[in-house]
Amino acid sequence: MPNSGSSNSNGAAVKGKRSRRRSRAPREDPARNELVSNSLQSAQHCLLQQDHGTAFVHFLLALNLAPALKDLARESFRFTLLKWADELDGVGRIQELFDCYEQALELFPKDEVIVNSMGEHLFRMGFRDEAAAHFYKALKLKPDFPEAKENFYRVANWLVERWHFLMLNDNRRNRKYQLAIQRAVQDGCRSVLDIGTGTGILGMCAKKAGASEVYACELSKTMYELACEVVTANDMADSIKILHKKSLEMEIPRDIPHRVSLVVTETVDAGLLGEGIVESLIHAWKHLLLPPPNSEDVPVSIPSRTGRVIPAGATVFAMAVECPEIRRHHRLCVRAVGGLDLAAAGPIRGPVKCSGDADESSEPYTTERLNRLPGGFTALTEPCRVMSIDFNNPQELEGLCLREAAQLHVPLIKDGDVDALAVWFQLHLDQENSISTGPDEDTCWEQAIYPVPSHYSVKCTDELLVEVSCRDAYLRVSCTGVTSGSQTPHMDEAASAEVPSNPELELCSALAGLQTDHELPTQPFLLECSEIALLNNANYHECFQEALAKLFSFFQSRQSEVIEESGSSSSSGLLYVLDVSEGFSVLSLMAARLAPVRAYSSVEKQQHQALLRLLARENGVRVDALEFWLGHVEDDSAVLQRPDSEKLWSAIMLDCVEICGLLRQNLMEKATFARCLLEDGGRIFPERxxxxxxxxxxxxxxxxxxxxxxxxxxxxxxxxxxxxxxxxxxxxxxxxxxxxxxxxxxxxxxxxxxxxxxxxxxxxxxxxxxxxxxxxxxxxxxxxxxxxxxxxxxxxxxxxxxxxxxxxxxxxxxxxxxxxxxxxxxxxxxxxxxxxxxxxxxxxxxxx
Missing domain, CATH: 2.70.160.11 (Hnrnp arginine n-methyltransferase1)
Incomplete structure (x- = not known):
């Protein structure tokens, strides 16, 4: 048989012979046609029987044997796939689910509905990057596809994080980097590696400055592909080599031919070290970068055989602030909401813990743009320098995490309540160019916020004790106490003094500690920042308390009328209430206090259930009045159903708005289900x-x-x-x-x-x-x-x-x-x- 890869003359001959052949109609294969027909009939029969798995197999067989039928069977095949995928998802057969999607995409690689649906399953399982890529692909296939458009808009942050736009629009920041790179190339740094290239802008700056070799690496697949498009559009595809991998995985000569003389990077976050710049630079100095100028490995006579890093270093600053907005997201500020006494819960804290004894899973800081916080902030100290770091000193980088925590005494300049330490830095690109991320700068950066976990008042004559460490390659900055005269009360001591003693609560906690029931966690209780802010939202709970009381009053009045008319009081008058709020919510508990109610909460975490039980006990709610609904249903998707076969709900509380401000997905569908589960006179909260x-x-x-x-x-x-x-x-x-x-x-x-x-x-x-x-x-x-x-x-x-x-x-x-x-x-x-x-x-x- 002729080889299509043969010489031109042979290839032309082959082509000529083929062009003279008469095209033949494909032979009919009666056995195959019968098998295809039978498979399609079986698929339709299985669909009628709601046997979606078997129907899917029959469709696969028929369409693989007869691809010409794909357009005719597309809608039925889609329907079957989506139904079968939902069933597999419901019983946890995840590998089979994705196998089905892979088989479907082999048949219909450009079907936007299938691509989008696979993305939805990926997203529900936590594979957000992969899900976002599928939504993007579906939108490319059909730009006006509303489901893919909505999905893509919700997850675009996982494909290209929003800070990319801010940084690329920051001309001052870009220009400073360009000047530093130009100077380094002019000084002889002709080979350059851009770590975490993003869109490739720093690598292109190096090439434009005259670098002879430019390499770049990027971990995100989306950003890697984007960078390849960008350098191609700027006519640099042949002169910049971009690798889709972490710099920590790069080797010589597999990835780059030899050590480079310059590394440029901006793998820094608001807390400077949170994106792993220390680890990546230690690896670069050991494996990818020429040695620093002061290295014994470099002969004095060959200064060009040295390496350097841009940025060259950084100086970190901190300032104590009083800020109600930060406080209400990290600390419980109210003692009661919606008629519930919250003091019984003891201390409640958020996930951000910056002290030196924090476990590795704790977030050391959050981020805010201080000059945009509602209500503003008050500086309680002057900005103070808490750390400097030299990125061109490999020994210093390696010893950073081994340093003992530094103890600083920072004078207070105002009376107030310390809510957080705000931290920012000055990035020294070289000797002449630097970038500040401070709150007073016109910058694209946010500041790192290290919240103080408990209420603490200070005087302008005091000194704040601040501890600084770099354990786990994270910058940790925490308040450990205040020096006032000769006394040094610690923050932890202040926190314990804030909550009044409750002997009954202490006894309950002690008894809980003796039990093996894992539903009773040790104090303090941990809530997300948004959940703490919700607890602090007194207006929200007061409105729900008033609306629930009105509804329960209506039911009680109607019950009284029934009793008067019938002369019987056999009915218990028990109302059933379901709270399907996302995350931690006390609405079910509020309902249980207002009337004879059996309140069901969708709170899932065991620690949150333990907190609700404790609050119920301390607020006089009957043990049997509060139940956890997810323990009564097979999976989360079945949360909207009757309380039992004989009952309907008196009230269903839906969580309609995400913290970010978007309406929750499938809100109207959930409302439709909920309406069907209400007894006569029952209500959905909210109603509109x-x-x-x-x-x-x-x-x-x-x-x-x-x-x-x-x-x-x-x-x-x-x-x-x-x-x-x-x-x-x-x-x-x-x-x-x-x-x-x-x-x-x-x-x-x-x-x-x-x-x-x-x-x-x-x-x-x-x-x-x-x-x-x-x-x-x-x-x-x-x-x-x-x-x-x-x-x-x-x-x-x-x-x-x-x-x-x-x-x-x-x-x-x-x-x-x-x-x-x-x-x-x-x-x-x-x-x-x-x-x-x-x-x-x-x-x-x-x-x-």
């Missing part, structure tokens, strides 16, 4: 959600949402590639501190009715009057969550545990005061989208 928004002009939102042209990126063509990952909805927004100009008054945008589906719509036109001239760049929005017709909770309050969101307009809308803007507000599943059009003046005149 009203969405409010405002027109704003905000360059800040634009900077955080997309790269703005080539100017901030030093002329490199990066924006079109990374902007593929922009999303139209900006989450975790603090509207109260957003740098913006409001161009209209708040307006009602949309209404979702959870109790009456007939009142809902998918699209609504809203006319908004402009009251100031400018450019409409975004439409921030928030929710009024109505528990009944009169009582509502707003997600835009100073004490709200929710953030707000904003729709970013693809093209800013130029408007003048007095104009009308027509918004088309659409709702699909749980996603809100908006388009804006300015009405012409003549149209406005005709209307009025």
């Amino acid at each position: 959600i009203v969405i409010h928004g405002v027109l704003v002009e905000s360059d800040t939102l634009l900077q955080e949402s997309a790269v703005q042209g080539t100017e901030p990126t030093l002329g490199f063509n990066i924006a079109p590639f990374i902007n593929q990952f922009t999303v139209p909805v900006h989450v975790f927004l603090d509207l109260s501190t957003l740098e913006c100009t409001r161009l209209s008054a708040p307006a009602e945008m949309f209404v979702l009715d959870l109790m009456d589906s007939s009142k809902n719509y998918s699209c609504r036109d809203v006319r908004v009057r402009v009251n100031a001239s400018g450019r409409v760049t975004a439409i921030p929005f928030w929710y009024h969550i109505y528990l009944d017709s009169d009582i509502f909770v707003s997600t835009f309050r100073p004490d709200s545990h929710w953030k707000q969101v904003a729709v970013i307009l693809q093209h800013p809308l130029v408007v003048s005061a007095g104009d009308w803007v027509r918004l088309c507000v659409s709702f699909h599943k749980s996603s809100i989208s908006m388009t804006a059009v300015r009405e012409e003046r003549k149209e406005e005149t005709a209307v009025h």
Whole structure:
């Protein structure tokens, strides 16, 4: 048989022979046709019997034997696959589930529905990067596919984190790096390795500066592919070699031919060391980088045979702050909510613990942009230098984690309550160029926040004791006490003194410690920061308490009428209440205190259940009044069902809004299920959600949402590639501190009715009057969550545990005061989208 890889003359001859052959119709194979027909019939029969697994096998056989039938059978095959995948997921047969998807994608590699569905299963199982890649692929296959679009918008952060946009828009930061790289290349650093290249901008700076060899590595598959696209678009694909791997896995000569003379990197986070820069640089100095100038391995006569790192080093600063916003997310600030005494729980703390004795699983810090925190902050100390580090000194890097913790005495300059230590750094790129991440700088960086776990008041005459260490390659900065005169009370002692003694509680805790029941954890109780902020949201709980009391009063009145009419009091009048809030919630406990109720909580963590039981006991709630619903159902997906075959729910409390400000996925579907499970007169809380928004002009939102042209990126063509990952909805927004100009008054945008589906719509036109001239760049929005017709909770309050969101307009809308803007507000599943059009003046005149 001729070989297609033969010489040109032979190849031409072969081609000529083939071109003269007459095409033949494929032979009919009666046996195969019969097998295909029988398999398709069997598949349809199994579907009628709801035997989706067997139907799937029959479809696979038929379509592999007869690919020409794929288009005809596509819809039935999809339906079968999705049903069978859900069944496999429900019983935990995960490997089989993904095997089915792989088989399906071999048949339909470009089917956006199958690709998107596989992404949804990946996301539910915690494989967020892989899920995001599938959603992105589905959207590429069909750009107007709403399910893939919504999924992609929700997980785009895992593909390309939002800080990439901010940093690429930070021209000052980019220019400083460019100048440092230019100087190093001019000094003789001709071979360069960019560690954690991201979009490839630093590697391209090195090449543009004249480096003869440029290598780059990137761990994220998405960012690696993006960097390859970017260097190709900038005509550097042949001169920059990009590797998809961690620098720690790189070897010579397998990955790069020899040691390089310069490493550039920005693998630093708000806490400087959190992205592993120390470990990667230690490895680089040992295996990838020429030795430093002061090394004994370098002859004095050959200075060019030395290596260096950009950044050359860093200086870390810290400052004690008083900040109500930080406090309410990390420490319980109220003693009671919704009629419940919380003091019985003892200390409750968040997951962030920065002290030297913290376990490795504890987060050492969180991050905030101090100058954007609602309510602001007060500096209680001057900024003080807590550490310096030389990235060009391998011995110093290796000894960093072995250093003993440093003890600092920091003078207080104001009276107040210490809520946290705010930490930032100055990144020394070289001797002339540096970048500061401080709160007073115009920077793309946030600051690292090390919260103080308990209430502690200080005087301006005191000194704060601060401990600094680098255990586990994390920078840990903690308050250990305050020096006041000759006394040094410690923070832990202050914390124990804050909670009044409760002998009964101490006895309960002691008895719990003697038992083997793992549901009773040792104190303190651990909650997420958002869960602590929720507990501190007194208005939220007061509104729920009032709405529940009204509902229970209605049921009790109706029960009394029934008793009067029948003359019988045989009915127990017991009400059934289900709380399906995400995370920790005390709503079920509040309900159990208000009326004869059997309250079911969906709280899942054993420690959280133990906390609710303790609060129930200390608040006089009967033992049998509180139950944990997930112990009664087979899996989380079945959480919405009847309490038992003879009962229906009196109230179901749905958690409708994510902390980030988005509506929860499948909200309306859950509400539909919930309505079917209510007894006559029962209610869903909330009953409706009203969405409010405002027109704003905000360059800040634009900077955080997309790269703005080539100017901030030093002329490199990066924006079109990374902007593929922009999303139209900006989450975790603090509207109260957003740098913006409001161009209209708040307006009602949309209404979702959870109790009456007939009142809902998918699209609504809203006319908004402009009251100031400018450019409409975004439409921030928030929710009024109505528990009944009169009582509502707003997600835009100073004490709200929710953030707000904003729709970013693809093209800013130029408007003048007095104009009308027509918004088309659409709702699909749980996603809100908006388009804006300015009405012409003549149209406005005709209307009025």
